[in-house]
Amino acid sequence: xxxxxxxxxxxxxxxxxxxxxxxxxxxxxxxxxxxxxxxxxxxxxxxxxxxxxxxxxxxxxxxxxxxxxxxxxxxxxxxxxxxxxxxxxxxxxxxxxxxxxxxxxxxxxxxxxxxxxxxxxxxxxxxxxxxxxxxxxxxxxxxxxxxxxxxxxxxxxxxxxxxxxxxxxxxxxxxxxxxxxxxxxxxxxxxxxxxxxxxxxxxxxxxxxxxxxxxxxxxxxxxxxxxxxxxxxxxxxxxxxxxxxxxxxxxxxxxxxxxxxxxxxxxxxxxxxxxxxxxxxxxxxxxxxxxxxxxxxxxxxxxxxxxxxxxxxxxxxxxxxxxxxxxxxxxxxxxxx
Amino acid sequence: xxxxxxxxxxxxxxxxxxxxxxxxxxxxxxxxxxxxxxxxxxxxxxxxxxxxxxxxxxxxxxxxxxxxxxxxxxxxxxxxxxxxxxxxxxxxxxxxxxxxxxxxxxxxxxxxxxxxxxxxxxxxxxxxxxxxxxxxxxxxxxxxxxxxxxxxxxxxxxxxxxxxxxxxxxxxxxxxxxxxxxxxxxxxxxxxxxxxxxxxxxxxxxxxxxxxxxxxxxxxxxxxxxxxxxxxxxxxxxxxxxxxxxxxxxxxxxxxxxxxxxxxxxxxxxxxxxxxxxxxxxxxxxxxxxxxxxxxxxxxxxxxxxxxxxxxxxxxxxxxxxxxxxxxxxxxxxxxxxxxxxxxxxx
Numbered sequence: 001x002x003x004x005x006x007x008x009x010x011x012x013x014x015x016x017x018x019x020x021x022x023x024x025x026x027x028x029x030x031x032x033x034x035x036x037x038x039x040x041x042x043x044x045x046x047x048x049x050x051x052x053x054x055x056x057x058x059x060x061x062x063x064x065x066x067x068x069x070x071x072x073x074x075x076x077x078x079x080x081x082x083x084x085x086x087x088x089x090x091x092x093x094x095x096x097x098x099x100x101x102x103x104x105x106x107x108x109x110x111x112x113x114x115x116x117x118x119x120x121x122x123x124x125x126x127x128x129x130x131x132x133x134x135x136x137x138x139x140x141x142x143x144x145x146x147x148x149x150x151x152x153x154x155x156x157x158x159x160x161x162x163x164x165x166x167x168x169x170x171x172x173x174x175x176x177x178x179x180x181x182x183x184x185x186x187x188x189x190x191x192x193x194x195x196x197x198x199x200x201x202x203x204x205x206x207x208x209x210x211x212x213x214x215x216x217x218x219x220x221x222x223x224x225x226x227x228x229x230x231x232x233x234x235x236x237x238x239x240x241x242x243x244x245x246x247x248x249x250x251x252x253x254x255x256x257x258x259x260x261x262x263x264x265x266x267x268x269x270x271x272x273x274x275x276x277x278x279x280x281x282x283x284x285x286x287x288x289x290x291x292x293x294x295x296x297x298x299x300x301x302x303x304x305x306x307x308x309x310x311x312x313x314x315x316x317x318x319x320x321x322x323x324x325x326x327x328x329x330x331x332x333x334x335x336x337x
Numbered sequence: 338x339x340x341x342x343x344x345x346x347x348x349x350x351x352x353x354x355x356x357x358x359x360x361x362x363x364x365x366x367x368x369x370x371x372x373x374x375x376x377x378x379x380x381x382x383x384x385x386x387x388x389x390x391x392x393x394x395x396x397x398x399x400x401x402x403x404x405x406x407x408x409x410x411x412x413x414x415x416x417x418x419x420x421x422x423x424x425x426x427x428x429x430x431x432x433x434x435x436x437x438x439x440x441x442x443x444x445x446x447x448x449x450x451x452x453x454x455x456x457x458x459x460x461x462x463x464x465x466x467x468x469x470x471x472x473x474x475x476x477x478x479x480x481x482x483x484x485x486x487x488x489x490x491x492x493x494x495x496x497x498x499x500x501x502x503x504x505x506x507x508x509x510x511x512x513x514x515x516x517x518x519x520x521x522x523x524x525x526x527x528x529x530x531x532x533x534x535x536x537x538x539x540x541x542x543x544x545x546x547x548x549x550x551x552x553x554x555x556x557x558x559x560x561x562x563x564x565x566x567x568x569x570x571x572x573x574x575x576x577x578x579x580x581x582x583x584x585x586x587x588x589x590x591x592x593x594x595x596x597x598x599x600x601x602x603x604x605x606x607x608x609x610x611x612x613x614x615x616x617x618x619x620x621x622x623x624x625x626x627x628x629x630x631x632x633x634x635x636x637x638x639x640x641x642x643x644x645x646x647x648x649x650x651x652x653x654x655x656x657x658x659x660x661x662x663x664x665x666x667x668x669x670x671x672x673x674x675x676x677x678x679x680x681x682x683x684x
Contacts, residue, residue, distance in 0.1 A: 020344045029419060032412065036420035066352060073351070120363040124370075254588045257595060279654050279678065286646040290588070295639035295654065315427045320638065 027307055031081045034311070037318040040270035043079060044088040044285050047072060049276030049301030056301075062106045067303035069110065078307050080128070082314070086266040090284045094140065108145050115148040122155045258287070269293045271317055273310075275302045294320065435637075435659040442657065446666040451503070453539050458506035461669055465676040469630035471511040472504055473652070475642060476635065476663070478518045490520055494528060496663040497521065497579075498535035503668050505536060505546045505577045512579050513626050517642050519583030522552045529558055532579065546575035553586050553625045586625050587645040594620060621647050628652060633671040635663045653678055 013019060047068055054064025072089065079087050091111075097104060118125070118132070125131075134149045141149075259265075269288040272281075277299040281289065289295060296313050298305070343351075350361060350369060361369075451457045462468060476496055479488040497514055504512045514521065521528050529550045536545050549559040594617065601607040628648045634656035641649070655671040 015343075015345050017344055029415070030423075032416040033419035033423060036417050037424065070348075070351065117363075117366070121367060124367060124374075128374075254592055257588070257592055279674075280651055281649055281654070283650050286649055287588070287591075289641050289646070289649075291643050292640065295641065297639070297654075312427070315423060316431065318424070319428060319431060 027078075028081075030307065030311060031078060034082050034314055034318075038321050039083045040314075040317060041084065041267040042086040042088070042269045042271075043084050044090070044269055044272045044288070045072075045075065046090040046272075046274040046282070046284055047302045048274055048278055050303060052276060053301040053303045061103055062110075064303060065103075065107055065110065069114065071303050071305050074306055075310060078310060080130075088135075088266070088269075088285065090282075093283065097140070108142050112142075112145045112148050115145075115152045119148065119151045119155055125155065271296065271313070273298060273313060275300055275305050438657075438659045442660060442664075442666055445670065446664055449666060449669055451506075451665050453502075455502075455506035455539055458503060459508070462507045462672055465672060467676055468507065468509060468672065469653075469675060470509065471513065471627060471629045471631075472509050473513040473515065473629035473632045474500055474635070475515045475632070475644060478516055478520055490524065490527075493521065494524075494531045497528065498532045499663060499665075500668065501532045501548070501577060501579055502535050502539045503665060505548075505575060506539060507672065508575070510575075510577060512577065513582055513629060514579065515582040515642075515644050517584045519581075519585060521581045522555070522583055525550055525552065525555070525558045525581075528581070536577075544574070546577050548577045548579060550579050550581070552581040552583075553590070580626050582626065582645065584643045587643045590621070590625055590645070591647065594624075617647070621645075631655065631671065631675045633668060635660060635667055637661055 014023075050064040050068035051061050053067065054061045057064075076087060092107065096107075115132075132152050134153065138146050138149065268290065269285060270293060272285060272289060272293060272295045274281075274296070275298050277297065279297045281295075294317055296317075298309060298313070300309055347369065350366075449461060451461075476493060478490075478493055481488060493516065500514070501512060529548070532548060532550070533545070536548065540546065547559070549557050551557045598607065598612055602609055602612070625645055626648060628650055629652050632644070632649070632652045632654045634654065636656065637659045639654060639656050641654075653675050655674050657667045657670055660667050
């Protein structure tokens with residue numbers, strides 16, 4: 001009984017306003033310090049371990065997910081303040097639909113309420129240039145949730161185009177054995193493009209997405225993710241171009257595929273963090289984990305994940321980068337000699 | 338929860354959206370958030386203004402514009418000092434950790450040395466609950482000799498041969514070797530000879546497992562000189578398939594496949610709906626390889642170096658932190674870890 005007493009006393013002490021304030025200041029200080037070094041531009045997280053956390057702490061599974069969401073909010077704050085540009089989060093996969101209906105429903109409910117709340121703060125989001133995109137196969141999700149997804153996305157879509165002011169686009173990868181799907185989707189899209197005469201200007205660069213969103217009335221599933229990225233350079237479509245346009249197959253490169261991924265437009269992935277000790281990618285960011293992506297597997301469960309776990313990861317990443325650039329410089333010197 | 342710096346009232350408001358049982362309006366929420374919000378990022382126009390006015394050289398030290406460029410100089414100094422302190426302490430910590438891990442690795446290596454005898458390796462893996470049926474490794478081609486004398490093609494071949502021998506001894510039938518530059522593919526014959534010789538050292542000429550060496554888009558190389566069915570015992574011999582992968586089999590193959598599909602669709606020979614992940618899966622399995630069960634990295638950190646992306650879906654990626662170079666203890670520890678890992682597939 002005494003130990004319980006002690007812990008309540010400790011929590012009371014730790015959560016008292018002055019102590020909480022001190023911790024906030026400490027966090028700010030550490031984050032500010034981190035910013036002095038190189039910062040990954042694109043970070044991905046796999047939120048793994050909510051249910052196990054709930055089981056070990058003898059709370060309801062849904063409560064575990066709630067705590068997981070709080071951890072997510074905290075970590076997004078850290079990412080924003082350190083200057084990470086894009087955060088991709090593995091939130092829910094097709095496989096997760098196999099869970100109990102109660103759990104899936106409450107997860108969806110949570111997503112809906114949080115997105116709706118978010119939509120109420122449009123001004124705030126705009127001020128910080130935050131943009132939200134939900135990637136994945138939406139047709140699997142409840143129509144009501146889709147509605148709130150679309151509202152939140154529409155609200156923040158235009159924030160994308162001011163790269164100076166928006167260092168963070170928190171993204172929630174919402175559904176699905178995401179990359180496998182998206183690789184396939186990309187194939188579909190590229191093929192779509194070529195096989196269907198699409199009316200659009202053939203300007204290089206952003207032309208892909210633009211064309212897509214007109215050509216695919218019937219393929220709304222494939223269009224969803226791309227449409228948001230189309231952003232403002234979207235208005236040229238009212239000049240119909242009757243010539244069927246086929247993309248030259250010879251011109252198709254890695255770049256083409258990357259640009260057609262759901263994560264199009266995001267900088268290359270620098271760091272992927274997976275919690276709860278599972279050492280797999282599980283369909284997440286398969287394509288994006290390329291040459292230089294550091295993959296980090298942590299043993300802690302996601303609701304426990306916080307600055308205190310993320311800090312060593314970031315510092316180590318900075319350290320490795322420093323070593324890498326030193327090496328490169330060294331080898332270059334050898335070559336020039 | 339103590340270290341988050343959030344008071345209980347705030348936490349409750351965040352969780353339930355209520356304070357004292359009353360629902361919060363958006364305005365109230367924003368009011369509560371205010372103290373937690375970071376400094377506002379400056380709009381592009383005002384940023385350039387303030388730069389030109391007060392601190393013209395400040396942002397030039399960064400490579401790219403950061404949202405909060407309006408700290409005071411004192412704060413920046415503190416951050417700068419703190420950053421270097423942290424970096425210093427961590428680098429000391431990392432070095433100690435690496436030394437400790439290397440020492441531990443050496444200890445395991447001494448305790449569990451295989452003596453080039455398959456029986457020892459079999460004994461090591463016998464108690465494992467499960468073994469991968471397809472093992473994959475990532476190797477590096479070192480040009481310079483600073484890495485423990487395994488530079489160049491010879492060093493690489495030696496590594497491949499060693500790993501092949503361990504794999505065969507452990508009874509794993511399929512091994513794929515990923516090496517970004519693809520030098521091994523250019524020397525299929527040479528590789529085959531080296532691996533074959535090496536297996537002979539382990540197993541002896543009589544029991545030596547048969548091997549076939551493959552690379553995507555090339556014919557399987559198994560020389561005709563392999564004595565087959567000469568004696569009765571030859572039928573019982575183990576067979577090991579080795580697949581050599583290079584960077585070209587990763588993203589490039591996916592691009593090629595997309596091109597092919599696009600071509601077929603344009604000609605109208607394939608319906609668009611027919612192209613789904615199952616088809617891609619089977620095509621890639623035929624042309625490159627199936628999904629490996631276990632990917633062992635011999636590098637100090639997990640960097641995939643352009644490994645074929647599609648195949649990595651559910652692969653267990655195991656590395657021993659801070660390890661450098663191919664050695665048996667990494668192989669063994671990876672197999673042990675693999676045996677312990679559980680597959681839940683979303684449930």
